[in-house]
Each structure stands twice: as structure tokens, then as C-alpha cells.
Amino acid sequence: MRSPRDQAELSEIVALAALNGTHVRAVGAGHSFTPAAVTDGVHLHLDSLDTVERVERRPDGSALVTVGAGIRLAALNSLLAALGLAMRNLGDIDKQSIAGAISTGTHGTGARLGGLATQVTAVRVVTASGEVVEASPEVEPELFELARLGLGSAGVLSAVTLDVVPAYALEAREEPWPLDAVLEQLDTLVDGNDHFEFYWFPHTRRALTKRNNRVAAQTHRPLNPVRAWLDDELLSNGIFGATNRVVSWAPGITPRVNQISARALSARRYVAPSPEVFASPRRVRFREMEYAIPRETLVDVLAEIDAWVRTSGEHIPFPCEIRFAAPDDLWLSTAHGRATAYVAVHQYWRMPHERYFAAVERIMAQVDGRPHWGKMHGLEAPRFAELYPRFADAQRVRAAVDPKGVFDNPYVERVFGPRP
Numbered sequence: 054m055r056s057p058r059d060q061a062e063l064s065e066i067v068a069l070a071a072l073n074g075t076h077v078r079a080v081g082a083g084h085s086f087t088p089a090a091v092t093d094g095v096h097l098h099l100d101s102l103d104t105v106e107r108v109e110r111r112p113d114g115s116a117l118v119t120v121g122a123g124i125r126l127a128a129l130n131s132l133l134a135a136l137g138l139a140m141r142n143l144g145d146i147d148k149q150s151i152a153g154a155i156s157t158g159t160h161g162t163g164a165r166l167g168g169l170a171t172q173v174t175a176v177r178v179v180t181a182s183g184e185v186v187e188a189s190p191e192v193e194p195e196l197f198e199l200a201r202l203g204l205g206s207a208g209v210l211s212a213v214t215l216d217v218v219p220a221y222a223l224e225a226r227e228e229p230w231p232l233d234a235v236l237e238q239l240d241t242l243v244d245g246n247d248h249f250e251f252y253w254f255p256h257t258r259r260a261l262t263k264r265n266n267r268v269a270a271q272t273h274r275p276l277n278p279v280r281a282w283l284d285d286e287l288l289s290n291g292i293f294g295a296t297n298r299v300v301s302w303a304p305g306i307t308p309r310v311n312q313i314s315a316r317a318l319s320a321r322r323y324v325a326p327s328p329e330v331f332a333s334p335r336r337v338r339f340r341e342m343e344y345a346i347p348r349e350t351l352v353d354v355l356a357e358i359d360a361w362v363r364t365s366g367e368h369i370p371f372p373c374e375i376r377f378a379a380p381d382d383l384w385l386s387t388a389h390g391r392a393t394a395y396v397a398v399h400q401y402w403r404m405p406h407e408r409y410f411a412a413v414e415r416i417m418a419q420v421d422g423r424p425h426w427g428k429m430h431g432l433e434a435p436r437f438a439e440l441y442p443r444f445a446d447a448q449r450v451r452a453a454v455d456p457k458g459v460f461d462n463p464y465v466e467r468v469f470g471p472r473p
Contacts, residue, residue, distance in 0.1 A: 068183025
């Protein structure tokens with residue numbers, strides 16, 4: 054395990070490992086549910102590469118900000134806020150490193166917005182020879198494509214340049230809804246809000262909706278601290294964790310518990326800086342699988358999952374999370390070329406997940422679902438070649454920039470297939 058202090062030391066470590074025939078993998082926050090960062094060779098921790106290198110402001114208030122690849126999202130959000138800036142969109146977890154988040158296709162929600170990697174305009178990458186290469190859509194464009202979203206198969210990211218916007222606040226509106234009402238009004242909810250998502254509780258027809266819309270940055274109407282603690286810590290983590298432990302001992306009570314959980318969170322509305330609205334504390338351990346599907350197939354897919362849950366005898370205390378994204382053109386983006394709905398299924402870590410996840414994966418296969426690169430799935434290279442129009446290009450560039458497999462591990466080899 055190595056923790057390079059700067060760019061020069063990182064390059065030296067990679068070059069020496071390659072010379073000795075040793076594999077190299079970088080690890081961020083260890084947030085992935087896959088063995089994407091596992092290696093039998095040198096493990097790189099990039100936590101020291103965590104500073105803002107450059108800020109290029111534009112007349113409209115947006116900016117290009119270059120940061121060290123090891124910076125965690127929470128720290129990045131704080132640094133950007135101090136500069137009066139913010140990410141265009143974020144997921145609901147802020148513990149990952151920026152390099153890990155973009156390399157695995159992390160995303161938030163918003164019908165007109167893409168994942169985190171769509172906000173990357175340039176990268177600095179250390180290749181298998183130890184060479185430091187600056188890549189962008191204009192310079193080394195194919196390396197740029199694979200480096201910004203490619204599971205670290207092109208090299209080790211040392212810095213990324215982000216296209217960010219003036220800081221803004223979000224009005225958050227969270228309400229329990231009947232699931233059928235959500236699905237009936239789905240297009241209006243998705244297209245009529247900057248950011249829309251909902252959580253469906255299996256064994257019920259209930260959902261928690263979240264609508265986040267942009268307001269002036271100076272407009273703050275925060276939650277009462279006591280209410281915030283009750284909702285986010287006591288109910289969503291403390292009591293939810295306790296009920297999952299109880300359900301793991303007595304699975305048969307799951308439907309009743311889910312009915313109670315679906316109604317326990319009351320409606321709330323508040324305004325806060327965007328990073329505070331996007332990120333939520335997650336302290337209950339779980340396993341997760343997520344698939345990106347064509348948005349127009351979502352209602353049918355959820356109906357099939359619901360039917361399977363009702364007839365399978367399995368008990369699922371964790372809600373499903375449904376989010377949305379605009380189509381993009383990144384080679385390995387799960388939203389490549391199509392308006393996308395994301396369906397994430399979870400299971401408490403002490404309960405069996407295999408049958409549930411396998412059934413959901415079969416349902417997703419019927420609509421050409423694409424699994425999140427950092428979450429559990431059973432797919433391999435031949436299927437990815439069918440799902441991604443530019444997959445062969447990604448394979449070709451990987452073979453060219455890392456001919457000896459310095460950055461390989463079993464998961465990377467499973468995803469990209471054998472080398473030519």
C-alpha cells in the first residue's frame with residue numbers, strides 16, 4: 054500500500070511497478086460494492102492529492118476548477134463553496150473521492166443533467182509507463198474518454214478539471230405519496246423538477262418523493278435542527294437500523310414494518326445550499342445493485358419487481374431508489390444515448406440478497422439494462438459489447454495505453470474481457 058505525496062512520487066511508483074511486472078490499482082474511499090480497486094500488487098491511496106490547483110472563471114460566473122484526484126466530495130464541496138461555486142449535480146453520498154466517483158459512473162438525478170463524469174472537461178493521468186499525460190476532448194481525446202469513466206483501466210488519475218457553476222441553493226420538498234400516484238404523474242414529476250427521485254418500499258404501494266429545485270443562492274430556509282436530527286438521524290438511521298436488525302431475526306414481519314416505515318417520514322420542505330440537500334447520512338449497512346434502463350420502461354420494470362417480491366417469499370426491508378438522467382455520449386456512461394431511469398435495489402447486509410438481486414437482474418436484461426460499474430452485478434464483457442455502442446473503442450484504447458495489463462485486476466478483466 055502506497056500513499057504518494059505528489060505527482061512526481063505517483064509517477065515514480067507506477068513506473069517502477071510496471072518495470073517489475075507488478076499490478077497497480079488506485080483506491081478512493083472504498084465505496085464501491087465491486088472489487089474494482091482490489092489488487093495483488095501496489096495499492097495506491099491518493100488522499101494527499103486533494104488540493105485545488107487552478108480556478109479559471111468565466112464571465113457568466115461558471116468556472117473550470119482543477120483539483121487533485123484524491124479529494125473527497127465533501128471536501129470538494131466545501132472548497133467550491135468558499136469560492137462561490139458548486140457542482141451542477143451530485144449523488145446522495147459525499148464520501149467518495151472525485152476520481153473514484155467519476156471512474157465508476159456515479160450520478161445524481163435530474164432529467165436534464167448527466168452524471169459526475171459529464172462535468173469533467175480534462176484529466177491528468179499517469180499511464181502504465183509512468184508518463185504524465187494531460188487529456189481533454191481536444192488533446193488525447195480517446196484517452197480522455199476512457200480515463201474519465203473507465204474503472205481506472207487507462208491509468209491513475211492524479212487531477213481532474215471540473216466545469217462548475219455559481220453556488221446555488223435548492224428548495225427541497227419531501228413527501229410520502231401513493232406509489233400509483235407517482236407512476237401516473239411520472240413524466241410531470243421528472244420533467245417538471247430540476248431533480249426528482251423517489252423511494253419505493255417493497256411489500257407496499259407507498260413511496261417517498263423528493264423534489265429539489267434551484268432558487269437564489271442567498272435564499273436559505275433551513276430545517277429546524279431538532280427536526281433535521283429526528284428525520285435524518287433518529288428515523289432514517291437509528292430506528293431504521295434497529296428495525297432492519299429485528300427483521301433479520303423475524304423476516305415474516307417485513308411487510309408490516311415496511312408499511313410503518315413508509316408512513317413514518319412526514320412531509321418536509323426547506324431551502325439550503327445544494328451540497329447539503331444532495332447529500333444524506335447513510336449509516337445502516339446494506340448491499341446494493343443498480344441498473345440504468347430506458348426511462349420509458351420504468352413503470353413496467355417496477356411492476357415486474359413488485360410481482361416477483363409478492364410471489365417469491367423473499368423479505369425486502371430496504372426501499373428501492375429510483376432516479377433519472379439525461380442521455381449523454383460518454384463511451385461507458387450508463388446513460389449513453391438514452392434518457393435513463395436508475396433503479397437501485399438494496400438489502401440489509403445481514404439478510405440474503407442473492408435471489409432478489411438475480412431476479413432483478415433478469416428483469417433488467419429484458420430492457421437492455423446497464424449495471425452501475427461500482428455496484429453488484431453479474432455481467433461480463435460479451436454482454437457489455439451488446440449494451441454499449443462504443444465498447445469496442447474502450448477495449449481498443451485500453452489495450453493501446455496499457456498493453457501489459459499494469460492496471461488490470463480480475464474485475465477489470467471481467468468487464469473488458471481478455472486482451473487481444
